[in-house]
Amino acid sequence: MDSLLKAVPATGRKAGAHGHDGLFITFEGGEGVGKSTQIRLLADRLKSLGHAVRVSREPGGTPGAEAVRHVLLDEAALESFGPALEAMLFAAARSDHVEQVIRPALARGETMLVDRFMDSTRVYQGVSGDLDPGFVSALERVAIHGTVPDLTIILDLDPETGLSRAHARRAENTAQDRFEKETVAVHEARRTAFRAIAEAEPERCRIIDASADPETVGEAVWAHVAPLVTADDDDEAPAT
Numbered sequence: 001m002d003s004l005l006k007a008v009p010a011t012g013r014k015a016g017a018h019g020h021d022g023l024f025i026t027f028e029g030g031e032g033v034g035k036s037t038q039i040r041l042l043a044d045r046l047k048s049l050g051h052a053v054r055v056s057r058e059p060g061g062t063p064g065a066e067a068v069r070h071v072l073l074d075e076a077a078l079e080s081f082g083p084a085l086e087a088m089l090f091a092a093a094r095s096d097h098v099e100q101v102i103r104p105a106l107a108r109g110e111t112m113l114v115d116r117f118m119d120s121t122r123v124y125q126g127v128s129g130d131l132d133p134g135f136v137s138a139l140e141r142v143a144i145h146g147t148v149p150d151l152t153i154i155l156d157l158d159p160e161t162g163l164s165r166a167h168a169r170r171a172e173n174t175a176q177d178r179f180e181k182e183t184v185a186v187h188e189a190r191r192t193a194f195r196a197i198a199e200a201e202p203e204r205c206r207i208i209d210a211s212a213d214p215e216t217v218g219e220a221v222w223a224h225v226a227p228l229v230t231a232d233d234d235d236e237a238p239a240t
């Protein structure tokens with residue numbers, strides 16, 4: 001069983017339960033749940049404790065994957081390409097990101113915080129797009145090539161609140177992407193799908209109520225991350 005929590009040694013650098021030395025944490029959830037704020041808070045906290053942290057997002061993270069992001073999410077891409085093509089494009093971007101950025105960072109022992117990863121494809125293309133689960137998991141296998149997150153934080157929020165947050169953010173920023181424009185029912189289905197993933201993979205996933213203020217949510221996130229990063233400190237604890 002590849003539970004990171006079980007694999008963390010009592011002392012020393014946490015073990016890479018999935019075959020890497022660093023720590024790989026992904027953030028998932030619907031629109032406007034506060035992933036980027038939480039990633040920033042966690043990155044700052046980890047850096048202040050002396051950890052080497054790298055932050056990235058999907059689709060994106062490499063020049064090639066950012067180009068795919070542009071194709072998929074740019075204002076001009078107002079129409080859906082169909083879920084199968086989308087899933088393949090997200091997978092192509094993910095594969096590049098994993099090979100060029102995530103895997104090398106983990107090999108150097110760094111902590112990688114990524115805004116969306118494989119669960120977003122499972123939910124947005126797999127469930128919302130009604131794709132064959134076998135097709136989605138085959139793409140996932142190729143794209144991640146064994147690089148499974150040690151921890152996935154799923155920020156859970158009712159879609160009405162999330163969408164109004166996302167709209168407020170876009171008002172000062174850019175236009176909505178077409179995923180944000182979908183109906184509340186679609187967003188509800190995604191929320192249910194993210195929860196189902198967490199239920200199916202409790203060793204990897206943690207659901208966090210994202211309705212509170214960012215600091216409170218940040219503490220809830222930290223409660224799940226701290227056990228994975230404090231192993232170093234145990235080395236320095238005086239023997240009693």
Ligand code: TMP
Pocket residue numbers: 057058059073090116117118120121122124125177179180
């Ligand atoms: P975000 O950067 O605001 O999270 O937007 C990314 C959008 O792309 C979001 O609506 C979810 C969507 N998306 C997918 O549909 N599938 C994927 O695999 C990923 C990574 C994102």
